[in-house]
Amino acid sequence: MKLKSLILGSVAAAGLSTAGFAADLGVLTSLDVCDSLGISGLTISSADNCLAISGKVAYEFNWGDYKGNWAPFALAARAGTRNVIDNDAGATADLNNDWETKVETWLKFVGTASSDFGPASATIKLKSITQTVFTNEGAPTVGGDATTNGAGSNGAWIVDEAFVQVGDTTTLMAGKKGSVANFGDDEPFNWLGLFNSDAVDKGVMFAKDHPRTGGHVIQVVSSLGNGVTVKAGLENLDRDSAVGAFGGFYDGVTAAQSAGTLVGVVEYAGEGIAAHVTGLAGGILDGVVEDWAVHAGVTGTFDAFKIRAAGAYSANNVNDTYWNVLGSAEGNFDMFTIALSGEANGGTNNGVALANQAGFGASVGATVTEGVRINLGGRWFDENTDVANTEGYQVAAQVVAAVTETITLTGEIGVYGSTRAVVAPASQTDFYGKAELGWKPGGQFESSLGAEVHQNGAYKVTFKASKEFK
Template sequence: MRLATFLLASATLVSPTFAADLGVLKSLDLCDTLGVSGLTLSSSSNCLQVSAELTYEFRWGDYKGDRPVLGSSYSTSIDWNAPDGNANDWDSWLDVYLTAVGTSSTDFGPAKATIVLYGYEYNEVQNLVPDPSGEFSVDEAYFSVGDQTVLTAGIRGTSVFNSDDDDAFGWLDSFISYETGGVAFDGGKGKYGTEGHVIQLTHNLGGGFTTGIALENLDEDGSLIGVLNYGSDTLTAHISVLAGGVLDGSLDDLAIHTGVTAIFDAFKLRGAFAATNDGWWNALASAETTIDMFTLAATIDGTSERELGLVASASAKLNDSFTVKLAARYLDADTTVNDDEGAEIRARVEYKATEALTLAAEAGHLWTGANAPSGTQSITDGLLELTWAPGGNFEATTAIAANTIGAYKLSFTATKSYE
């Protein structure tokens, strides 16, 4: 579906005429009673909440060569491979989300029906060869009912499997956590299915404890999931377990993820661990402290395939306008799967020119060892970035980046949301 058609459908969904046809009035009484805020419409028995998000990104340059610098983990800020030098590359990508949540009151608690529509149009061009794609689909469609105990069923993009409390502190990810997305419970193999078609049951035990059990990934081979969570002002923790293949009776994919974060005044500590029955494990320990204007962080992590990763970072808010950031990270992995080794130093300066306008400059230098995918390299890169955030949940960023192996990239990204 073309974007214009999608936006027309969205406008129709929330128009007064459409609402009137459904017998919905512009009274917020029921929504206030149910604690629903944002853009809402209500009748005597139902509250409709509508939200949306639109993101556009354009990139141009020479950055799509097939020679990786250090696995897929080179730079979280610039995100590229080496150039191939043949011809220009570019991407134009538009994402649209539209969410409608209908809520009514029952004796068991609020009953909700949620529908999330998702559309995108994407044209990827490498060496002047276009590869367009697009889609418009129902991303989520589920109902939930309950207050302290909540039953949810349908198509959902949120799992009861809790994999939080696993992000490294600091402004720069470690090489490992950038690639695995924190602490990965599936080893990046994607075979441990969550979300999708689900039947979920969660319960608030009180005292900061919540628990959940679910059947998820029911549109494929199914997963049985259990979780226990704890949360307070100073401590969050969880343990999640998963058994895959429940529908075919194999139960051959087992995984666990656990994490804890503790906050003590100016100190933060975090630890996380994930493992599977096929021998994969991923562990992380991270700490952060704030002393006057300085924030210091350090992380050590490792996996059964990538042996050791280290990262340390510091940031200093010099005044209301200037922030300076420094970081260094290291990876040593000697495996049969992916022999990566390298180190990187990186610096970033941010200047808040006005309440809405922020300028940033970033530079880094990377060394890779002989066992890295592209062999020994020494690469310097730089980034200039302008971010405009005038309010109203709108933000736009323009950036230019280049490195000493010939890659360069111009980019523009804009995001607007309402709720």
């Protein structure tokens, strides 16, 4: 006991002596500021600021005969043109190949320090897109083109995000960034998804960008506890008349009139339940609400089952309306997964009713052996429920096999079809097949090589490679 007491006393004395010596020399004895703020990854720290750095480079190359200017077959609009690739019908022989090359890059810096109100940060995200597209080998005599698209100008770096943020359970944000609007909990569970859902960015949605969100914003997000979060934002403050007149959803509304969107969100995340309601009022800066919209979704997870319901509604001040609803369910039974989904939408244009549309989809997935999974699915869509022969469909089968821990092989065969009458050379069906070899060796590097061919003569080979760091 005496020896133990002597050792403990010596250690304590040495610790006090070292601490005093360190204090005399001004040595920092606290945790690194990034650790104290709970920030990990690629960081640089000073005495009171932590700079987190992240970024990504993604490359994609496509080659083949896939950018034709004729309808591949008479599918309903939602079911056809957004899902089937075309060959260049009518193109001069030896001048019908298409290709495109794209490099997308972003670099993000987040500088964070502590404050009396919680962490205070400034975010800057730079982005560049360089893309060159050739149709029909760029030959204008056969309707081809060579176009280049970029963020700003081709390959130019632009400021994609630049905003400040402060707070913990309640956060204030201001600057250039994305929206606080929640448009989630609305994607179908079935493997192929749904046709109209694909057309509006995987879910239920009103006309794209109406009301407009994000851009220059002032936002507040607050957690109320018990899984409830509320959000409010004044967004789209940077619209100006130089952009020109709006078309499409608006009739004669200028860009300046559409400036300013008020966003409000209530979210809940609890045991097995996720739900939200998002409301938007657009164009409020001129004192007149040009358009407004509501988006809601709920997902429930109960042991082996999941159910989802979602809906969206929008309107403007020239009697245009749009509604869209979706329901989906999924069950997991040992090696099988079964999913069913349905959707419907409609609306008015200048007060005149548009055609009501509806669709459904179903799929069965099975893990047949370790690392091998089979998916079978189909989807159907009716462009006008009051008129005969306006339907389109897709049926497909897929095999996903993990060849090794880093290599995955995916194969798919299927057919798109239509009940519409057709005129040659179009067809009521388009059988297709595609395969992809994916490689993920680690280090956030991903690459893939894929190819697809279609009955209508179209074909495409795609190579992708990307690396993210954070």
